[in-house]
Amino acid sequence: MMAALPPALDHALADLLGDGWRTDASERLTYGYDNSRRHAMPDAVALPTTAAQVQALVRACRVHRVPIVARGRGTNTTGAAVPAAGGVVVSFERMDRVLAIRPGDRCAVVEPGVLNGDLQAALAAHGLFWPPDPTSAAFSTVGGNLACNAGGPRAVKYGASRDNVLALTAVTGAGELVHCGSATTKGSTGYDLQRLLVGSEGTLALVVEATLRLTPAPQARGALRAVYRDVASAARAVARLMAQPVTPSMLEFMDHHAVRLARDVGGADLPHAAGALLMIEADGDAATLPHALEALRHAAHGHGTGDGVISIDAADDEAARSRLWAARKTLSPALRTLAPGKINEDVVVPVSRIPDLVDGVQRLAASFDLPIVCFGHAGNGNLHVNLMFDPTDPAQSTRAHEAMAGVFDLALELGGTLSGEHGIGLAKRDFMPRAIDPPTLALMRAIKAQFDPDGILNPGKLLPP
Amino acid sequence: MMAALPPALDHALADLLGDGWRTDASERLTYGYDNSRRHAMPDAVALPTTAAQVQALVRACRVHRVPIVARGRGTNTTGAAVPAAGGVVVSFERMDRVLAIRPGDRCAVVEPGVLNGDLQAALAAHGLFWPPDPTSAAFSTVGGNLACNAGGPRAVKYGASRDNVLALTAVTGAGELVHCGSATTKGSTGYDLQRLLVGSEGTLALVVEATLRLTPAPQARGALRAVYRDVASAARAVARLMAQPVTPSMLEFMDHHAVRLARDVGGADLPHAAGALLMIEADGDAATLPHALEALRHAAHGHGTGDGVISIDAADDEAARSRLWAARKTLSPALRTLAPGKINEDVVVPVSRIPDLVDGVQRLAASFDLPIVCFGHAGNGNLHVNLMFDPTDPAQSTRAHEAMAGVFDLALELGGTLSGEHGIGLAKRDFMPRAIDPPTLALMRAIKAQFDPDGILNPGKLLPP
Structure with a gap:
C-alpha cells in the first residue's frame, strides 16, 4: 500500500476537479468496494465530467506514479474495481450522458458512466436495444460492462459487449487521447484497438466515449x-x-x-x-x-x-x-440455504462439453465435500459454478478455494477458459498462467506496457504478478 | 530492395523445407503478384506444411533480418501480399486442411491455407456455414480472409471475418508460437489478441491455425x-x-x-x-x-x-x-466499357451518410472529369467506389489518384473510414494519417513492435512509413 497522495498532486487535482475531488475518509470508503466483497481504501476519489479532465488527471497521476482505478458502479464480481494498490478511484458517475442515438446507423454514442438500464430505456423509444444484459443491468454502467466484456442471457443470439462496440475514445496510461474504430459496422483500417480495450478491465486505458452497435428490438x-x-x-x-x-x-x-x-x-x-x-x-x-x-x-x-x-x-x-x-428466479435466494458463503465463477466451455463440466464439478463437490450448483448460459457454454461453503469455517474456506481451482483446471482441460463474462480482476489473476501460455502472456504484458508505460492503470489486476 | 538471401539462411531453409523451398526465378515470379496488379520479386518462396516449420522459418529469417510476407492465394486488392521489400514469401497452400468440424459447438478448426469455398463445401454437409463471403471466396483462403478482415454481402446479417473467429494460433515476428482466444463463443480471459490479429495483414504474426465461429445454414x-x-x-x-x-x-x-x-x-x-x-x-x-x-x-x-x-x-x-x-452481375464487365483502368476502393460510412457519399463522389467525378460508379454493401455503408480512367494517359492517371484521395477525405468527413473489407496494404497506407490520429497511430506502431521487434513481418504494409 502506498503512502498518502503527494501534496502537489492533491492540490493540482483539487484545482482541476473542484467538488469532483474527494479525499475525506468517509467518502473514500464507499469507493473501495466492489461486488466481490473485497475492499481497499483509495487515497482519493475523482468525479470527472469531461474527457479533458480525465486526460489531465491521468497525466498528473503519471508524473507522481499514482495508481488509477476506473469505476462504474462497482457491480464487478472479481475485485477489478477495488483499489488494491491505493491511489485514485476515477468514478464515471458524472459522465453519464447519452450523447446521440442514430437509429438509421444502428448506433448510439454514450459517456461511460451511463447505466445500462437507462440506456436501454432511451433506446426503447426508438425500437432499439444494446444487447449486453448482465443481471446488474439496472445499476451497472456501460463503461463497466465494456471493461469486463459483460454478456448475459441474450448473448447467445446477440453477442456480448465486445461484439456490440463500434468505436471507443479512451485515455491511455500515458495520458494520450486515442480514437479507436469508427461508427461503422464494418472496418478494416489498421489494428482493431477498440475490441482490445473491451475486457481489459481498465488496465490499458480509460474509456471516455463509446459508440455502441444497436439492434432493432424484436416485437x-x-x-x-x-x-x-x-x-x-x-x-x-x-x-x-x-x-x-x-x-x-x-x-x-x-x-x-x-x-x-x-x-x-x-x-x-x-x-x-x-x-x-x-x-x-x-x-x-x-x-x-x-x-x-x-x-x-x-x-x-x-x-x-x-x-x-x-x-x-x-x-x-x-x-x-x-x-x-420463477424456477430460475428463486434460485439465488435458495442457494443461501445450502451455506452462507458462495464462490460464483463463470467458466466457459465448448457447448458439447457441458455434460463433462457438470460431471467433473460433481466429482469435485464429492471429493471436497461441499455442495456445488451449476446453472447459466448454456447456449454459450458459460456456466455459473456456485460453490457453497461456510466462510467462518477455515477448513471449509480452504476446501472451497481448492475446489474452485479444480473447477478452473477442469474448464481448461475441456477446451474452455476461466471467464465468459465476469473477467479476471483479482479473483482469477493467479490462474491466468494455467489458461494462457508463457509467450502469449508475455505478449499481453508487452501490450499493456505500450498503453500504460508506468503501470499506473489498475495495477495488480488481470495479469498475474 | 534488399540483396539476395544470405547463403546460410538459404541452406538452413532448404534443409528445413525440402521441396517446399523455392529459389528459382521462374517460380518466385508468380508469388510476387496480388490482385492489386502490383508486383515485386521475392528472394525465395516457402511452402511450409506444419506450424513447427513456420516457427523455425520465422526464427531463421529473424536472425538474418530477412522480410517475411504471408500469402494465401494473392486475391488481395491492396498490395498487402506483394513482397515489396523482397525476402521470403510464405505461401500457406500446403497447410489447407480442415482439422475438425464440431456442429454442436458451432465451430471448425482449420489450417490457414484452406480455400473459403472448400471450407463452405465441407460445412454444408453439416448444415453450417462460415459467414465471410468475399467475391473471391472460391479461390481465396481463410488465412487471407482473416488477414484483411474480409466481409462480403452476407456481413450485413452475419458479420465479417473478425466477428466470426474464436481462436487463433500464430507465430509472431519474434518466432514465438502464441495461442489467442478459446473455442468458446464467450470469453473474458485477458486481452483479446485474436481479433487484434484479424485485419493486421500479416504485419503482427502468421496464423497457423484458426478456430472459426460457424452459423447454421438457413434452409x-x-x-x-x-x-x-x-x-x-x-x-x-x-x-x-x-x-x-x-x-x-x-x-x-x-x-x-x-x-x-x-x-x-x-x-x-x-x-x-x-x-x-x-x-x-x-x-x-x-x-x-x-x-x-x-x-x-x-x-x-x-x-x-x-x-x-x-x-x-x-x-x-x-x-x-x-x-x-443479373443487373448486378453484368456490372463489372460493363464498367470496362467506360474506361480500361479502374481504381476500386471500399470506403465505409455510417448508413445514414450514403446519400452524402454518393453526392460527394459525383461532385469529385465532375471536378476531375472522370466517371465514378458506386455500388456495394449498403446495409454496412460499405460502398465500392469505382473510378474509371485510361492508365495509358498520364494526365488521367494523375487525376484518378487525386480523385481517389478526395473520396477518402469525403468518407472520413462523413464519419466513415478508409476500408470496410479490403484492408490498407500499400494502396491506402499513405492515407492512414488522415484516418488515424497521431497518438493512436503511434500506439499501433508500438503494438506492432511487440509482436515483431525487428520489423520483418510484411514491412511497409498497413502502417505509413
Whole structure:
C-alpha cells in the first residue's frame, strides 16, 4: 500500500476537479468496494465530467506514479474495481450522458458512466436495444460492462459487449487521447484497438466515449421450459438447439441441484424426476414467433425422439412467461440455504462439453465435500459454478478455494477458459498462467506496457504478478 | 530492395523445407503478384506444411533480418501480399486442411491455407456455414480472409471475418508460437489478441491455425429487387430497412451510373427512370421466409408511402433470383466499357451518410472529369467506389489518384473510414494519417513492435512509413 497522495498532486487535482475531488475518509470508503466483497481504501476519489479532465488527471497521476482505478458502479464480481494498490478511484458517475442515438446507423454514442438500464430505456423509444444484459443491468454502467466484456442471457443470439462496440475514445496510461474504430459496422483500417480495450478491465486505458452497435428490438418473445431426466439429456438438447438455424434469444440451464433447490426451497412447480432444466426463448414478430418456438420445441424434444424429456411447457403471454421463469428466479435466494458463503465463477466451455463440466464439478463437490450448483448460459457454454461453503469455517474456506481451482483446471482441460463474462480482476489473476501460455502472456504484458508505460492503470489486476 | 538471401539462411531453409523451398526465378515470379496488379520479386518462396516449420522459418529469417510476407492465394486488392521489400514469401497452400468440424459447438478448426469455398463445401454437409463471403471466396483462403478482415454481402446479417473467429494460433515476428482466444463463443480471459490479429495483414504474426465461429445454414432464401427514382430515395429505404427488426441477409446498392450501365451495356431489364437499385435478400425457413420478405418489402416501400419507389420485384425461386441478380452481375464487365483502368476502393460510412457519399463522389467525378460508379454493401455503408480512367494517359492517371484521395477525405468527413473489407496494404497506407490520429497511430506502431521487434513481418504494409 502506498503512502498518502503527494501534496502537489492533491492540490493540482483539487484545482482541476473542484467538488469532483474527494479525499475525506468517509467518502473514500464507499469507493473501495466492489461486488466481490473485497475492499481497499483509495487515497482519493475523482468525479470527472469531461474527457479533458480525465486526460489531465491521468497525466498528473503519471508524473507522481499514482495508481488509477476506473469505476462504474462497482457491480464487478472479481475485485477489478477495488483499489488494491491505493491511489485514485476515477468514478464515471458524472459522465453519464447519452450523447446521440442514430437509429438509421444502428448506433448510439454514450459517456461511460451511463447505466445500462437507462440506456436501454432511451433506446426503447426508438425500437432499439444494446444487447449486453448482465443481471446488474439496472445499476451497472456501460463503461463497466465494456471493461469486463459483460454478456448475459441474450448473448447467445446477440453477442456480448465486445461484439456490440463500434468505436471507443479512451485515455491511455500515458495520458494520450486515442480514437479507436469508427461508427461503422464494418472496418478494416489498421489494428482493431477498440475490441482490445473491451475486457481489459481498465488496465490499458480509460474509456471516455463509446459508440455502441444497436439492434432493432424484436416485437414479441416466447418461452419454453424443458425438463429432462438428467444433465446429459439436457446437454444433448443444447447441442441440438445450437445446431439448427433458429438461434434462441436465451438458452439457460439448471443442473439437478439447481432444479431440486428451486423445487424444494423455492417452491417451483417441477416434477420430482427432474434432473435438469432448460429455459429456452425465441424472439421475433407475431407472424414468425410461433414458427421459431416450434422449431426450438422440436429440437428440445430430440426431433421427435423425446430423448430424456420429461415435459416441455410453453408460455404464450408475459404472465405465463414469468411463471416459467420463477424456477430460475428463486434460485439465488435458495442457494443461501445450502451455506452462507458462495464462490460464483463463470467458466466457459465448448457447448458439447457441458455434460463433462457438470460431471467433473460433481466429482469435485464429492471429493471436497461441499455442495456445488451449476446453472447459466448454456447456449454459450458459460456456466455459473456456485460453490457453497461456510466462510467462518477455515477448513471449509480452504476446501472451497481448492475446489474452485479444480473447477478452473477442469474448464481448461475441456477446451474452455476461466471467464465468459465476469473477467479476471483479482479473483482469477493467479490462474491466468494455467489458461494462457508463457509467450502469449508475455505478449499481453508487452501490450499493456505500450498503453500504460508506468503501470499506473489498475495495477495488480488481470495479469498475474 | 534488399540483396539476395544470405547463403546460410538459404541452406538452413532448404534443409528445413525440402521441396517446399523455392529459389528459382521462374517460380518466385508468380508469388510476387496480388490482385492489386502490383508486383515485386521475392528472394525465395516457402511452402511450409506444419506450424513447427513456420516457427523455425520465422526464427531463421529473424536472425538474418530477412522480410517475411504471408500469402494465401494473392486475391488481395491492396498490395498487402506483394513482397515489396523482397525476402521470403510464405505461401500457406500446403497447410489447407480442415482439422475438425464440431456442429454442436458451432465451430471448425482449420489450417490457414484452406480455400473459403472448400471450407463452405465441407460445412454444408453439416448444415453450417462460415459467414465471410468475399467475391473471391472460391479461390481465396481463410488465412487471407482473416488477414484483411474480409466481409462480403452476407456481413450485413452475419458479420465479417473478425466477428466470426474464436481462436487463433500464430507465430509472431519474434518466432514465438502464441495461442489467442478459446473455442468458446464467450470469453473474458485477458486481452483479446485474436481479433487484434484479424485485419493486421500479416504485419503482427502468421496464423497457423484458426478456430472459426460457424452459423447454421438457413434452409431457404428469397430476393427482392427495388428500383428507386434516385439515390436519396434508395438511401432512405436502406435506413428504414436497417431500423426494423428483420435484418436482411444481403442489402446491395447500385447508384444511377451502375443502373444505367447494367441496363444499356449489360442488357438488364430496368426502367429508364431508374435512378438507383437495391437488391434485398432474406433467409430463413419455409414458414418464416415469406413473413421476412414481406417485412423487408414493406420497409423498402416506405411503410406504405411508396417513397421514391418505381418497382419492387420478388423472386420466388432460384431461377427468378438469378434473373434479379443479373443487373448486378453484368456490372463489372460493363464498367470496362467506360474506361480500361479502374481504381476500386471500399470506403465505409455510417448508413445514414450514403446519400452524402454518393453526392460527394459525383461532385469529385465532375471536378476531375472522370466517371465514378458506386455500388456495394449498403446495409454496412460499405460502398465500392469505382473510378474509371485510361492508365495509358498520364494526365488521367494523375487525376484518378487525386480523385481517389478526395473520396477518402469525403468518407472520413462523413464519419466513415478508409476500408470496410479490403484492408490498407500499400494502396491506402499513405492515407492512414488522415484516418488515424497521431497518438493512436503511434500506439499501433508500438503494438506492432511487440509482436515483431525487428520489423520483418510484411514491412511497409498497413502502417505509413
